[in-house]
Amino acid sequence: MEPKLEPIVETFKSREKHMCVKGEGLSIPVCDKASLPGTVTQRTCVYGGARIVLMPITDSIHLVHGPIGCAACTWDIRGSKSSREDLYKKGCSTDLGEKDIIFGGEKKLFETVIELRKLYNPGAIFVYATCVAGVIGDDIKAVCKKTEEVTGCRVIPVQSEGFQDHNKTKGHWIGCDALLDYVIGTREPEKTTPFDINVVGEFNVAGDFWGFKPLLEEVGVNIISTITGDSHVDEIAQAHRARLNIVQCQKSSNYLAKKMEKRYGIPSIKVNFFGLEQTVNSLREIADFFGDPEMIERTEKIIESGLAEVEHKTDEYRERLQGKTVALYVGGNKAWSLVRAFEELGMGVMMSGTKNGIREDYERIKEAVRDGTIIVDDANSTELARLLKKYRPNLLISGAKEKYIALKLGVPFCDFNHDRISAFAGFNGFVSFAKEVDASVSSPIFDLTSTSLRGD
Structure with a gap:
């Protein structure tokens, strides 16, 4: 008989299995179920x-x-x-x-x-x-x-x-x-090259695409289309002629990449341009896919130059952020793609969750986080408030709907959803990311706020 585990926070019986801890049991929460009526879900239709x-x-x-x-x-x-x-x-x-x-x-x-x-x-x-x-x-x-x-x-x-x-x-x-x-397949490109790609699942939120587009161009690939950030419909119409799809947001666009591979024979690789290590790995994977010796050599020089440019720009932020904890409650892709970026800043991810996750998403989260990390599915406002009060992360990463829950509890908040105004992708984007995270976590305002809601 399996030992009975204590609920992560007090909630409805039917909601208890929507939260779990990696390392205990299957480490995958119950997910992809209709929200419990009356619990004020944060989901979108x-x-x-x-x-x-x-x-x-x-x-x-x-x-x-x-x-x-x-x-x-x-x-x-x-x-x-x-x-x-x-x-x-x-x-x-x-x-x-x-x-x-x-x-x-x-x-x-x-x-x-x-x-x-x-x-x-x-x-x-x-x-x-x-x-x-x-x-x-x-x-x-x-x-x-x-x-x-x-x-x-x-x-x-x-x-x-x-x-x-x-x-x-x-x-x-x-x-x-x-x-x-x-749309796709309804227009032919004027010219093609051996290094044509589509950037799939990149929506240029706050200008993220512009943070790594120059890197791709320096590597030597030709971008036929971006699906769908900063794009024209006629560009997407030519996407069937690409030699490779690189998939940035795997939550929204794996489906499209798989369909394009089946219909047009275009292979795909998963990339992540959030964080230095992930940016480096993504550039290398693209170059390795094409197998061109000159491209591979050029890519290594780009990586060396990019890392050198930002080498000491995040030192002061890392020093203040070392050992701090962060809770992620975001869209599916960000719930795993941001984990390594926070670790590069010296922070630990103590919770990761999403509103609309499917099992595949939680498998990816499980792979990315460390043992002991709380994994949450479709937390309603009350559950999120209880999680923040009980586990007291130093930062919540989420969207506008969760912002004021965190701030009222005295938990620093950083928007990594659609309302943010700073681009975080690529080498220089990581510097902006570190700066914004530090500005939230290190703000003295939270030392001045009332402790009545926190339960201190």
Whole structure:
């Protein structure tokens, strides 16, 4: 008989197995289940999952077919930066109301697409189905096909009704399917090289892509497309001619890489440009894949130069951060990809969790963290507050929804989600990362706050 383990924090009986400690039992929490009703989950819906995959395409209009709230809630949801147009930041909705729900919204959708085409002449118009559009039965595929014939513009249906699943991961897949079905393979590149790649699952949040794009160009690869940060739809249309897909966000885009390998024979490798060690390993893996001696030699020089440039820039931060602990409660990919970066700063990851994790995600987290690390699935606000009060990390890494829980408890907070404004990828990005983490952890303000909520 297995010994009964004490709950990590007090919670509902059905929620206890959604938290575990690495090294005890299977070290994988129960996951990918519908949230317990009434517990105020922090999850996003399927529609939100599709929107964050596609929204960074900068020359496109993203039209939400539903009530205005669905568009308002997800406007600029990715925090992606653009070196070209800002068309993708236009908030567009059909604003379905009571009459549309009774009589149908297809005519309104048709007229909206025609008007947007006249106003902006976009590279494409992505039309997102919401719960309301699905419930009333609007045929957005038919409307998109008709308006594409009328306008000559790509009009792409995204069947992302929020009620399809409890997990926004399905929304990621739906967004990827829209690219596979309507975009990728529809345009040929003017020229190809033996070193053509796609950067998959990079959304240029706060300009992250610009932190490692110059490194890739110095290595000697030719980037056909970025899927989807700082991209144009016609660039993604040529992605089927790449020789390699490098996958940065494995949570949202492994699915797309696997589908492209099956359909077009494009192999993929997983990369991570957060942290010095991971950046070095990623550059070497890319060079090793192509096996070109000159590229491999050039890559080693780039690594040597990049490390030398930042060698002592993080020393003062490391000194103050040494021995501090951090809790991660983030999107699936960051829950494991940031672990080594924090260890490079001398910090220990005492907890890692995600809102929408599937078993594959927690396997990756388990591999990345040390024994004794708490692993959490879909923690609600009360559970997160109890975790922070009981285990007292020196820093919480999460998103805007968790920010004020941490701050009210006197726990320093750093946003590594879509609302951040500092790029953390690549060699110089690691310096910015160290600076921002130190600014949060070492702030004297937390010595002045009330201890009543902390339980001190």
